[in-house]
Amino acid sequence: MTFFRDNGLSITLTIFTAATIAGMIFAGANAFNQEAIMHGEPTVTVASYLATGHFLSALFENWESEFLQMAAYVCLTAFLYQRGSAESKDPDVSSTDVDEDPRMKKTDPKAPWAVRQGQMIRTLYSYSLGIVLAGLFVLSFVFHLRASAAAGNIEAMRHGEPPIDLWTRLADAEFWFECFQNWQSEFLSTLLLVLLSIFLRFRGSPESKPVAAPYGATGK
Incomplete structure (x- = not known):
């Protein structure tokens, strides 16, 4: 428990960072695919979206x-x-x-x-x-x-x-x-x-x- 008390700020910020990046990935992939559909292009997987x-x-x-x-x-x-x-x-x-x-x-x-x-x-x-x-x-x-x-x-x-x-x-x-x-x-x-x-x-x-x-x- 001492570890979490001594490092609570960095742990919490790391969790927030990971959570918001995950939200950005899924929201961004959805937006990207919607745009692709509008132009008659193939959609991409979430993994493929990371390289776009x-x-x-x-x-x-x-x-x-x-x-x-x-x-x-x-x-x-x-x-x-x-x-x-x-x-x-x-x-x-x-x-x-x-x-x-x-x-x-x-x-x-x-x-x-x-x-x-x-x-x-x-x-x-x-x-x-x-x-x-x-x-x-x-x-x-x-x-x-x-x-x-x-x-x-x-x-x-x-x-x-x-x-x-x-x-x-x-x-x-x-x-x-x-x-x-x-x-x-x-x-x-x-x-x-x-x-x-x-x-x-x-x-x-x-x-x-x-x-x-x-x-x-x-x-x-």
């Missing part, structure tokens, strides 16, 4: 925007402030008071392995969260582009048009519309979280300030 551009484009389009949001959030909050927000460091507190120099812990046996290595590895580890999230964004963007081109070629075939390559799809306004419609919502939701946490509370959440904390108090 229709599914993969939608999947990576959303993953891409989420990784962009998280990468931007992690990196921007390291350098920028919002007084009163639970999501910001206190502008009146030195950054060294928030996160001490990792070199001070390089001989600590309990410190992460990378902290106890040389300067290059320690520096990379110091920014590894932002680096990995940015890398996941780039990968998702590439996969979204490839799948979007595949989905676009199905539509082109239906209308008797020639197929397009990746570079043509990259320059296509429809592709960028797919990107921006998700990116804007991620930045908006992050902005609202930053601002609403100044005035609103959720008792017990580490994303909220204490209920009685004044509006001007910054940080958790």
Whole structure:
């Protein structure tokens, strides 16, 4: 039971992720087959649907925007402030008071392995969260582009048009519309979280300030 208590948040989010992806698969396969029937094309099985551009484009389009949001959030909050927000460091507190120099812990046996290595590895580890999230964004963007081109070629075939390559799809306004419609919502939701946490509370959440904390108090 200790395992589930200590990992309840990640377990629950994993279940939610799997459940919503499953819902997306079955709903998407149904929508794809309805479109195929309208055009006199054969339907596909759920397993076959997983390899279609229709599914993969939608999947990576959303993953891409989420990784962009998280990468931007992690990196921007390291350098920028919002007084009163639970999501910001206190502008009146030195950054060294928030996160001490990792070199001070390089001989600590309990410190992460990378902290106890040389300067290059320690520096990379110091920014590894932002680096990995940015890398996941780039990968998702590439996969979204490839799948979007595949989905676009199905539509082109239906209308008797020639197929397009990746570079043509990259320059296509429809592709960028797919990107921006998700990116804007991620930045908006992050902005609202930053601002609403100044005035609103959720008792017990580490994303909220204490209920009685004044509006001007910054940080958790």
